Every structure is written in C-alpha cells, then in structure tokens.
Amino acid sequence: MRPKRVAIYVCCILLALWSLAPLYWMANLSFMYHPEAYMSPAHLYPQMPTFGNYLRALGFSAYNEITGEMQGPAGYPVREALTNSAITALSVAAVTVLIASPAGYVLARLRLPRKNFLLMALLGTRTLPPISIIVPFYIIGLSLGLVGNQPGLIVMYLSITLPLMTWVLMGFFASLPVETERAARIDGCTRWQTLTKVVFPMALSGITAVGLLTFLMVYNEFLFAWIIVQGTPAGTIQPVLASMWFMIGELNIMAAANMAGLIIPIIVCVIFQRYIMQLKIVDPVSVVIQ
Amino acid sequence: MPLIKKSLSDVQFGLALLLPLILFVIALNIYPLGYSIWMSLTDYDISRGTKNFIGFGNYAHVFSADPYFIRALGVTLRFTAEAVLMNIALGLGMALLLNEVFRGRGLIRMIALLPWSMSTYAVATLFRYLTSPDVGLFSAAAQYLGLAAGPVTFLSAGNAIDWVALAFSWNLAPLGAFFFLANLQVIPEDLYRQAKTDGAGAIRRFWHVTIPYLRYSLLVVLLLVTIFAATETTLILTFTGGGPGVSTQTLSYWVYVQTFTNYAFGYGSALSWILMLIVLFIGIVYFTVLTRRRGG
Numbered sequence: 001m002r003p004k005r006v007a008i009y010v011c012c013i014l015l016a017l018w019s020l021a022p023l024y025w026m027a028n029l030s031f032m033y034h035p036e037a038y039m040s041p042a043h044l045y046p047q048m049p050t051f052g053n054y055l056r057a058l059g060f061s062a063y064n065e066i067t068g069e070m071q072g073p074a075g076y077p078v079r080e081a082l083t084n085s086a087i088t089a090l091s092v093a094a095v096t097v098l099i100a101s102p103a104g105y106v107l108a109r110l111r112l113p114r115k116n117f118l119l120m121a122l123l124g125t126r127t128l129p130p131i132s133i134i135v136p137f138y139i140i141g142l143s144l145g146l147v148g149n150q151p152g153l154i155v156m157y158l159s160i161t162l163p164l165m166t167w168v169l170m171g172f173f174a175s176l177p178v179e180t181e182r183a184a185r186i187d188g189c190t191r192w193q194t195l196t197k198v199v200f201p202m203a204l205s206g207i208t209a210v211g212l213l214t215f216l217m218v219y220n221e222f223l224f225a226w227i228i229v230q231g232t233p234a235g236t237i238q239p240v241l242a243s244m245w246f247m248i249g250e251l252n253i254m255a256a257a258n259m260a261g262l263i264i265p266i267i268v269c270v271i272f273q274r275y276i277m278q279l280k281i282v283d284p285v286s287v288v289i290q
Numbered sequence: 291m292p293l294i295k296k297s298l299s300d301v302q303f304g305l306a307l308l309l310p311l312i313l314f315v316i317a318l319n320i321y322p323l324g325y326s327i328w329m330s331l332t333d334y335d336i337s338r339g340t341k342n343f344i345g346f347g348n349y350a351h352v353f354s355a356d357p358y359f360i361r362a363l364g365v366t367l368r369f370t371a372e373a374v375l376m377n378i379a380l381g382l383g384m385a386l387l388l389n390e391v392f393r394g395r396g397l398i399r400m401i402a403l404l405p406w407s408m409s410t411y412a413v414a415t416l417f418r419y420l421t422s423p424d425v426g427l428f429s430a431a432a433q434y435l436g437l438a439a440g441p442v443t444f445l446s447a448g449n450a451i452d453w454v455a456l457a458f459s460w461n462l463a464p465l466g467a468f469f470f471l472a473n474l475q476v477i478p479e480d481l482y483r484q485a486k487t488d489g490a491g492a493i494r495r496f497w498h499v500t501i502p503y504l505r506y507s508l509l510v511v512l513l514l515v516t517i518f519a520a521t522e523t524t525l526i527l528t529f530t531g532g533g534p535g536v537s538t539q540t541l542s543y544w545v546y547v548q549t550f551t552n553y554a555f556g557y558g559s560a561l562s563w564i565l566m567l568i569v570l571f572i573g574i575v576y577f578t579v580l581t582r583r584r585g586g
Contacts, residue, residue, distance in 0.1 A: 011387045012398050019401050022416040022460070025427040029419060040441055041433040042425045099314065102307035110304040118312065125319045129521030129569065131542045132562035133319075135549050136326035159318035166311055191303050220409030222524040227550060238411045242528055245415070251425060258415050262408060269407030273400050 023262075030054070030255035033066055037252040053256035074253045078260060080233070081240035084150065086264075088236055089218040091154050093211045096161045101207055104169030105199060109178070122163040130223055133159065138227055150234040156224050161214045168213075172206035173199070209275035216268045237261045330560040336553035348560030358536075358544060359561075366520055366540040369451050369458075373519035374512060376459035381466030381511060382504075388467065389474045406464035414528035417457040421445055447537040450530050454538055458525055462518065466511040473507040474500070512576055520569050541565050 029037055030053055031046040052062030052071065059073040107115065137156055138147065146152030176199070184198045185191075200207070222238040230239040241261055244254060330348055334341045352359050384402050388395065405413070420427050423441035432438040445453055477500065485495045501508075523542040526532060532539040532547075539547075542565060549558030 005392070008387065008390050008392050011383075012392075012394070015384060015387060015398060016401050018460075019404050021427070022420055023404070026416055026419050029425060037425065040424050041430040042427070044430065044434070099310045103311040106304040106307045110300050112301060112304045112308075118308070118315075121315055121320065125315070127517060127570065127573070128323070129517075129523075129542060129562065129565055131521060131523045131545050132326065132566050133322065135545070135555065135558055135562055136322035136329065138549075139329070139555055140322055140325060155318065158314060159322075162311060162314050163319065216407065220407075220412075222409060222411045222528065226524075226527075238409055241415070242411055245528075255419070258412060262412055265407040265409065265412075266404065269403055270400060272407075273403055 026255050027259055029252055030259045032252050033064070034250060034252055035066070037255075053252045054260060057253050057257040057260060074250065074257075076244050076257065077235065077240060078237070078244075078257050081235050081237040082260070082264075084229075084234055085219050085236040085238075088150060088153055088157070089215045092157045092161055092218045093214040095154075095158060096165050096214045097207055097211045100162055100166040100169050100210070101200065101203070102195065103166045105173045105195065105203075107166065107170045108173035109181075122167050125159075125163040126167070130160075134224055134227055137224075141228070147228055148232045148234070149229070153225060153228045153234065153236070156228060157218050157221065161217065165210050165214055169203075169206065169210055172210075173203060176202055205275065209272065212268055212272050212275070216265060216272070219264060219268075326559045326562070329556050330563050332556045334554075334556035334559075336555065338554075341556075344556075348557050349564070351557070352560060352564060358539070359541075361536070362539055362541045362544045365451055365538065366542070369455050369522070369538075369540060370516055370519040372452060372455035373458050373462075373522075374515050376455060377463050377466050377515045378508070378511060380459055380463035381470055384463065384467035385470030385474055388471055402467060403464045405460050406462065408461065410461065410522075410524040411528050413457050413461040414525055417453065417460075417529055421453060445530065445534060447534045450534055451538045454525055454529055455519075457529060458519060458522060461525075462515065466515065469507045469511055470504060473504050477503045509576060513573055516572055516576070517569055520572070521565065541568075 028045060029042075031049040031051070032043070033048060033050055033052075036043060036047060048065065050062075050065065052064060055062040056071060056074045057076070057078050059077075059079050061070050061072050063069075064071050106112070107119065134156075137159070141147045141152055141156070144152075146155060180198055180202065181194055184194045189197065219236075220238065222242070225236045226239040226242065229235050230243060235243075238261070241258055244257060331343060331345060332341055333344050333347065388399055388402060408416075419425060421429075421444040423429050423443045426442075426444070428444055429438070429442040432442050433440070481499045481503075482495055485499055490498065521542050522540070523546055526538055526540055526543045527546065530538040532543050541561065545558050545561045545565060548554045548561060552558075
C-alpha cells in the first residue's frame with residue numbers, strides 16, 4: 001500500500017503544477033515593476049513585489065517605490081469592460097434561465113406532438129461551429145442594428161445558451177422524482193402552481209448551476225464579443241484585454257489586467273465545482289460546454 | 291384523474307411554456323442558418339460590392355482553385371488529432387487519480403478543474419507568457435538550468451501548431467476528466483476484485499475492466515474534443531494569429547479571415563459549410579465505429 005500512497009501524492013503534485021504553473025507565471029509578472037518585468041532571464045518571483053499594476057490597470061493611481069512618484073492610471077477601459085461583461089453575462093443568464101427552465105420541464109415531462117423535431121433542432125444547433133454561426137449572424141445583425149452594442153451581443157449569446165441550457169435542464173428535470181408532482185396535482189394544485197411551488201423549488205440547485213454555467217460561458221466568450229463589440233463602449237473584458245495586447249508596451253500592467261479578468265471565473269469555478277457532478281452534465285449530448 | 295379540474299390541456303400548457311424557446315430558436319438559429327446556406331451560393335463580397343447567385347461556384351472554387359484550403363485542412367487535421375490524443379490521455383490520467391481516495395482530494399479536484407474555467411483568450415495569454423523568449427517561464431528555466439546561454443524561442447513554423455494543441459488541451463482536459471470520473475464511479479467494485487482473484491495485474495485490469503466500461507464516455511469525449519478542436523478559432527487568433535508564417539492557419543481561421551478580414555461573405559459561408567460537413571462526417575464515423583463494437 002505504501003508505494004501506492006507515494007505514487008498518488010507525486011501525481012497530485014504533478015497535477016497541481018500542471019494546472020497552476022501557467023497561472024503562477026502570469027501572477028509573477030503582474031506583481032513586478034516595469035524594469036524587473038523586462039529582465040532576461042525572467043525572475044522566478046518578484047524581487048520587489050507591488051500591487052500597483054493592478055491599481056493602474058483598473059484605472060487608479062499608484063505609488064512607485066522605485067522612482068518615488070505617483071503613477072497615473074494605465075488608461076485602458078478594464079473596469080468598464082468588467083462591468084459590461086458582468087451586465088451582459090447576468091442578462092443572458094437571467095433570460096436563459098427564465099426561458100429554458102419551463103421549456104426544459106415541459107420537454108422532460110409532457111407528451112407533445114412533434115416533440116422530437118424540436119429536440120433535434122436543439123441538438124443540431126449545438127453541433128454547429130461558432131465561426132459558422134457568427135457569419136450569418138453578423139450580416140443579419142448589421143442590417144438590424146445589432147452590431148456594435150450590448151443588446152445585439154446579448155441576443156447573439158442567447159442563440160447559443162438557450163438550446164444548450166434547455167437541453168441540460170431537460171436532463172435535470174427528467175432525473176427528478178415525478179411522485180411529488182403527482183401528489184401536488186391530486187391535492188388540487190393547478191399546473192402552474194405545481195410548477196412554481198413544487199417543481200422549481202425542488203430543481204433550484206440545478207437551475208442555479210445552469211445560471212452559473214451560462215454566466216461563465218458568456219463571460220469567457222471571445223469570438224462573438226470580438227466581432228460584435230470590440231472597440232465600442234460596449235466592449236466586454238475578453239476583447240478589451242485582447243486589444244490591449246496589441247497596443248500596450250507595459251507587460252506588467254497587461255499581466256495584472258489579465259489576472260483581474262480571471263478573478264470572476266475562478267470564483268465561479270470554485271462554486272460550480274460542487275454542482276458539476278450533480279447536474280448530470282455528464283449526459284453526453286448536454287455537455288457541449290466551452 | 292377526474293378529480294383534477296383541467297383548465298388547459300397538456301398540449302396547450304406545454305406549448306405555452308415552449309413558445310418563447312421556439313420563437314428564439316427559429317429567429318436565432320434556424321433563420322441565420324438558412325441565410326448562411328443562401329449566402330454560400332452567392333458571390334456576396336463587401337469589398338468588391340458583388341451579391342449575385344452563383345450556384346455551387348464557391349464550393350467548386352474551394353476544391354479546384356484555393357491553394358490555402360488543402361493546406362488549412364492539413365493543419366486542422368494535425369491539430370485535431372493531437373488535441374484528441376492529449377485530451378484523452380490527460381483526462382483519463384486525471385480521472386484515474388481523482389477517483390482514488392486520499393486526503394485533500396476535494397482541493398486537488400478543484401485545482402484540476404481550474405484551467406477549464408478560464409476563457410480561451412486567457413489560455414492564449416498564459417501560454418504566450420510561458421513560451422515567450424524574453425519573459426517566458428520555459429526560456430528562463432532553460433537559462434537557469436544552464437541548458438541555454440540566452441533567450442530561447444520555443445514556437446517555430448514547424449511546431450507552433452503543437453503548442454496550440456497543448457494549450458487547447460490544458461484548457462479542455464479537465465472537462466473530459468470529469469466525464470471519465472463520473473463514469474469510473476459507476477464501475478462495480480466486484481469486477482476488479484474478481485479480476486484480481488483471476489490473477490489479472492493492474493494493467494490488465496485497466497484494459498479489460500476499466501476501458502470497456504469507459505467506452506461510452508470515451509465516445510463522448512472523442513466527439514466533443516474533435517468538434518471543438520476542428521472548429522477552434524479563438525485560440526489560433528489570439529495565441530499565434532495564424533503564424534509563424536502560415537503554420538497555424540486552420541480551416542476555421544481561414545473562414546474568419548475570408549469573412550471578417552476580406553469581407554467575402556459568400557465565400558466565407560461556403561467554407562464554413564464545408565467545415566460543418568467535415569465535422570458532421572467525423573462525428574458519424576466515430577459514432578458508428580464505437581457503437582458497433584459494443585455488440586461484438
């Protein structure tokens with residue numbers, strides 16, 4: 001048994017290194033002053049750590065201990081972009097949950113004519129490459145005024161999240177026991193009451209998980225945001241960071257801005273971790289998550 | 291159940307709740323797709339100002355007169371194959387480890403899942419920093435270990451696509467790992483015990499008990515990784531930008547360039563439909579192969 005224990009812990013260390021080393025390296029650079037960040041070979045840890053890069057990346061001033069001066073904000077709309085991302089992701093998550101929950105329930109429980117047709121349509125949309133969806137979207141969106149603003153971006157995200165999350169929730173509702181609903185109906189609840197007072201409270205954890213997942217997907221999405229809102233006041237965090245990359249000569253600020261962009265996903269991931277097994281995301285077709 | 295007063299029939303109630311979804315799917319999915327088929331049959335091009343129906347002209351051009359297409363197809367296949375292999379190996383490895391019982395397993399699970407939670411753009415940035423000759427971890431490590439006298443350039447035209455595949459797998463492997471993990475947890479413990487009494491070693495138990503049981507999740511991971519990898523655009527755009535030279539220009543990158551750089555909407559749509567059909571074809575092949583074996 002003993003050598004096996006050792007092997008397990010060695011593997012754990014390797015896994016932790018694999019997952020965390022890339023993150024550590026960017027964090028390392030983000031805590032360096034400008035001259036140190038450009039030293040070659042790069043230092044493995046900051047000799048004079050500073051939090052100033054974060055402040056300056058987020059639009060505040062910071063005191064520079066090397067020169068003894070205050071330095072102004074870096075001048076990139078990182079804070080605005082984070083706000084935009086949060087608003088966009090929250091809106092998409094809210095609309096998705098509101099529409100996909102009842103739809104998922106109906107598809108899981110009721111017999112309907114032509115149900116299979118709708119299921120195939122939902123599934124079919126998930127196999128489409130994003131780059132193939134965005135092309136017609138962009139052209140239609142141009143004529144409808146949906147390019148370059150937040151409502152347009154939200155609508156485009158719904159095209160991805162609605163079919164996917166309806167599918168995930170359908171699997172989740174199907175896994176819930178049906179007896180409680182029957183009992184509620186026999187006790188005289190209307191269909192609507194059964195849904196709002198019995199089914200949804202029971203399904204709250206699954207619905208929360210789907211909301212979180214939608215939020216994370218939207219927050220992390222790059223391609224649609226890059227094509228639809230890059231360079232506009234509605235710019236979300238991913239395209240704003242990407243456009244900084246091409247402009248900025250300050251690696252340490254850039255690293256700090258990128259780290260700031262990772263805070264929300266890391267928090268969501270830690271919360272989501274508890275749900276991932278339970279949600280039955282393990283259902284093959286539902287899982288198309290990225 | 292005659293006691294229940296029915297105000298709405300099942301069908302009416304169901305349709306009422308489904309209606310928003312149906313409307314959204316028609317407006318946001320079915321209509322744009324139809325539009326895209328139509329566009330692929332035109333020479334719609336903003337930079338040239340043309341918009342005429344040309345039948346299958348775009349498709350014919352792709353296969354007969356586009357020298358980039360075959361090269362991009364080759365790069366896409368190489369990238370997809372590497373990504374699939376890395377994802378299966380990494381995901382299976384992680385799942386086998388996380389399936390063991392040890393102290394701190396919850397924490398390790400969380401750490402393992404972390405790369406999955408990051409955006410593709412963030413992954414590209416992390417890997418640009420790691421592989422940078424001047425500020426990169428790998429270059430610095432090589433110098434500190436005395437393996438190199440100066441900055442080391444890791445990405446070359448010959449291997450850049452491998453690095454992209456590695457970054458891609460770093461990001462996606464945890465998802466596969468959690469699939470495998472869920473699957474591993476339903477393998478009956480008895481099977482292992484029986485195999486052990488039959489004198490099967492750890493490796494044979496893995497091949498004859500674990501792998502057959504994992505066939506279903508292997509199929510899922512294979513399918514997903516293939517679809518994602520074959521259509522990956524963001525990582526290429528933000529990690530290598532198609533370079534160095536043209537070495538990482540995949541099909542999806544080519545769709546992006548045709549549509550959003552050259553504004554050749556018609557041609558871009560045709561390319562995107564070819565990409566979709568290729569992905570669909572691979573999916574069907576996997577499905578047939580892996581589900582047929584189950585009977586035999």
